[in-house]
Amino acid sequence: METEGVRTDRLGLLLSQFDQAREMAQVRLxxxxxxxxxxxxxxxxxxxxxxxxxxxxxxxxxGEWVLDLGKADIPASEYAEVARQAAGGMTVAKIADDWSVxxxxxxxxxxxxxxxxxxxxxxxxxxxxxxxxxxxxxxGWEWTFGERRxxxxxxxxxxxxxxxxxxxxxxLIDRWRDDVAALTDEQLxxxxxxxxxxxSDPDDPYIAVLxxxxxxxxxxxxxxxxxxxxWRARVTTPG
Numbered sequence: 585m586e587t588e589g590v591r592t593d594r595l596g597l598l599l600s601q602f603d604q605a606r607e608m609a610q611v612r613l614x615x616x617x618x619x620x621x622x623x624x625x626x627x628x629x630x631x632x633x634x635x636x637x638x639x640x641x642x643x644x645x646x647g648e649w650v651l652d653l654g655k656a657d658i659p660a661s662e663y664a665e666v667a668r669q670a671a672g673g674m675t676v677a678k679i680a681d682d683w684s685v686x687x688x689x690x691x692x693x694x695x696x697x698x699x700x701x702x703x704x705x706x707x708x709x710x711x712x713x714x715x716x717x718x719x720x721x722x723x724g725w726e727w728t729f730g731e732r733r734x735x736x737x738x739x740x741x742x743x744x745x746x747x748x749x750x751x752x753x754x755x756l757i758d759r760w761r762d763d764v765a766a767l768t769d770e771q772l773x774x775x776x777x778x779x780x781x782x783x784s785d786p787d788d789p790y791i792a793v794l795x796x797x798x799x800x801x802x803x804x805x806x807x808x809x810x811x812x813x814x815w816r817a818r819v820t821t822p823g
Contacts, residue, residue: 595772598794599765602801606757609805612812613750620815621710621746630654631709632742649742651715652708658683658693659705666693669784682784711749713808715742718753720782720800721760727780728790729763736782764794 591600624631630640630652642653658666662683669679676694680687708716723736743749771777771790778785778793785793 594791595765595767595794598791598798599761602761602798605798605802605805606761609801609808610754612805612809616710616746616750616812618744618746620812621714621749622744623811623815623818624709625811625814625818626707628706629709630706630712632711632715632744644737645740645742646738647741649744651719651740651742652706652712654706658685658689663693666690670694674784674787678787708807710808710811711742711744711746713804713811714749714753715740717801717804718749718756721753721756721797723782724778724780724785724793724797725756725760725763727785728778728793729760732779736780 591597622631628639632645632649632651633639633643635645635648635650638650638652640652640654642655643650644653645651666679666683669682670676674682676687676690680690683690718740719736722739726732726734726736726739740752743752767790772794773789773791775789776786777790778788780786780793783793783796
């Protein structure tokens with residue numbers, strides 16, 4: 585359905601939201617250099633690092649450079665999502681598998697969802713945020729439109745070059761967006777149309793997966809934009 589050239593159907597609205605977010609992100613990423621891309625604003629940041637130099641126990645990637653990933657846990661900022669999963673009917677065992685944590689850890693979080701805990705989400709570099717998004721979209725495409733067999737952690741060859749990383753990322757986004765735009769209503773409503781293993785995709789209708797994917801893109805790109813602002817303030821402040 586269209587109203588004066590604007591699509592008002594559910595897929596059209598999600599595509600429009602994504603396209604606008606992408607346009608803003610591309611503008612904000614213009615001129616990104618390697619030093620800024622790898623800048624660590626605080627000690628102990630998560631980033632991309634050469635294999636053998638990773639500071640986190642579960643860093644991954646198929647090539648020379650790997651993406652930091654720490655001990656399996658659920659950040660305090662995601663406790664509400666865990667509660668929503670449980671309220672939606674997901675078993676504790678499935679939630680634990682979804683987040684790669686123990687059943688006991690999920691039970692602990694569900695028992696204290698009303699009690700705020702310190703947010704232990706790590707500070708990251710732009711390279712990490714962009715690499716995380718690339719990994720998420722590459723895996724999402726493979727397990728929805730691809731062969732549904734390749735391990736997502738082997739799909740992205742992380743690079744210290746900002747220009748190369750962006751070129752590869754936008755090419756992937758173009759492919760993903762084209763395939764999403766061709767979805768039918770039946771596919772949008774299909775539970776498990778995406779079998780992406782590092783989320784609840786296999787248990788959700790694909791329209792819900794798409795909504796979550798838009799949020800993932802928007803919030804990571806907003807964090808990248810903030811890091812760019814902090815970088816600019818850092819290099820222009822006297823002393």
